[in-house]
Amino acid sequence: MQVYKVLIYKDMPISRAIDPQGDLTHILQSENISSRLSRFFTIAKKWKQKCRLGISAALADVPQPYVCLAGRSMEPMVIEQEESRRDFLILATSAVGAAGVAGAAWPFIRSWSPTADVLAQATTEVGLKSIEEGQMITVPWQGKPVFILHRTPAQVKSAQADDKATMTEPMPDAERTIKPEWLVVVALCSHLGCVPQPVGTGDYGGFLCPCHGSHYDTSGRIRKGPAPRNLAVPHYEFKDPQTIVIGKAVA
């Protein structure tokens, strides 16, 4: 036995294309709904599959569902409920699916973050004894170059004198050093990460970034060019007067 489902709506317009004989139009013009239903059912049974296709196709241009006639039971039910139930099920399933995918993506995304061994190389110890006044060395820390400059009194003075000058990121020299004669900065330009050239190359007696022409002064502060920030001062401590440890150990 073929089970089919038909739907009828109040004021359902049935186009001629799917109803060439005009039977349905005729039914839908009759007065009360129950007579529509019973007459409809008689024809629907006759049409079987064909009828089901025809009626469903008509759903598209009907905004207001009225009753639904399921199978042969003739039991009318309100289709709005059916629709919102289905909407809810689709929504709930999609939400669970999306949450699942997002959750599953997390380990993949996190796998790109620095690994435990990379994090473990967090500190670098540097002896300062051999660095003469006016001399500068570059040491690697976390794969990044760090400038350690033993500043001359003149360099210290010019850095401190400029504390009041207008600059992109104002910061007094005293906040950028632990001992004024030692300048320790990460030698990566805050513009796009090039290594600036050694002290004395830029205007203001400091460092010139060759990539796009940023000038840093003897305190590593940005004074001219596209870079938005000063050269970063890494976390460092004097282990003893002759040794510094750059970086913080990470668990």
Next chain:
Amino acid sequence: MFKSMMEWVDARLPVSDLIKSQATEYPTPKNLNYWWNFGSLALFVLIIQLATGLFLAMHYKPDAAKAFDSVEHIMRDVNWGWLLRYLHANGATFFFVMVYTHILRGMYYGSHRKPREILWWFGVIIFFVLMATAFMGYVLPWGQMSYWGASVITNLLSAVPVAGEELVVWVWGGFSVGDPTLNRFFVLHFLLPFVVLGLVVVHLWALHAVHSNNPDGIDLEHKDTIPFHPFFTIKDLYGVGVFLIVFCIFVFYAPNFFLEPDNYIEANPMQTPAHIVPEWYFLPFYAILRSIDFLGPYSKFAGVIAMGGAIAILFLLPFLDRSPARSFRYRPVSRVLFWIFVVNSFILGWVGYNPADATVFGGMPIVYVGRAGTAVYFGYFLLLWFITVTGMEKPQPLPKSL
């Protein structure tokens, strides 16, 4: 024998139908000029890249300690390794020659206009993925330019507000470009060309759904078309021949013409080369990035937005152009704007090639030229919209058919 075999196959998978409808008998405008060769040429170069890349990957080592040496090993020890690498490195250059020409062709003849918007968008997406692929490929030899180019470009991400710094560390897998970066770039460089291949299939699907535009930019009747085979199979093959001559001249006689000598020095994170230049095909965009240097702390982010916008604006092109005529052949004002745009792109490229603090014309900072060029670049799109939306440009009468 062959015929009955094909019948057997066709009954199960209609291959002959597909070939007939989409290739041999596919109706193609009879007035296509040589600018229409560049699509098939781009596909040809993609195949070269896939083939050479696959075999390079069999000898290459994606490890910061070994990568540079493994490329030298490919050059010196691997049989024909030098050829594979030179084909691949120059192939990247010619890929961009093809794609840029292909895009400009579309801009001139209005190939992005209705109903070809989706076709055009897939093209722009391919262009975007291609740039990412080439960028990551260039990192692989782990020379000084590889390293510092990667540093400069990945640092652009730090301009993203709020999460920028974390984002860069995440992309690097460390606190600077390093071994984890190289390793993931290798995997992505391997993967993305296959993504491009998939996108090309959709691009062609969209093309075959709406059919080719033509130099007159008019909708054609069936009588104005000819079958793809033999007319365009032979024309595309001819194009491949001409390309191969030019390509081989570079591969065999000037293989390092487009490569930077600094990239034959192994990457050194402690020292930046005096002058970092990206590959030529990124230069105009690099110039746009650097031209925004007058916004203080916002310069960096604004520069990144301008550079991204320079490509993203291509997505809007189908809606910016409102002229009743597609092809610039019938649009005198648009034509002039177009050639200004092309010349301007070369000027931007030249600005991008020069050091940022260079001066030109007796003392003028080159960045002024860069700013003007950036204005002209975006101005083109704005003016094109303006003259067509206001009807200022009166197109010449279009032919009804060919």
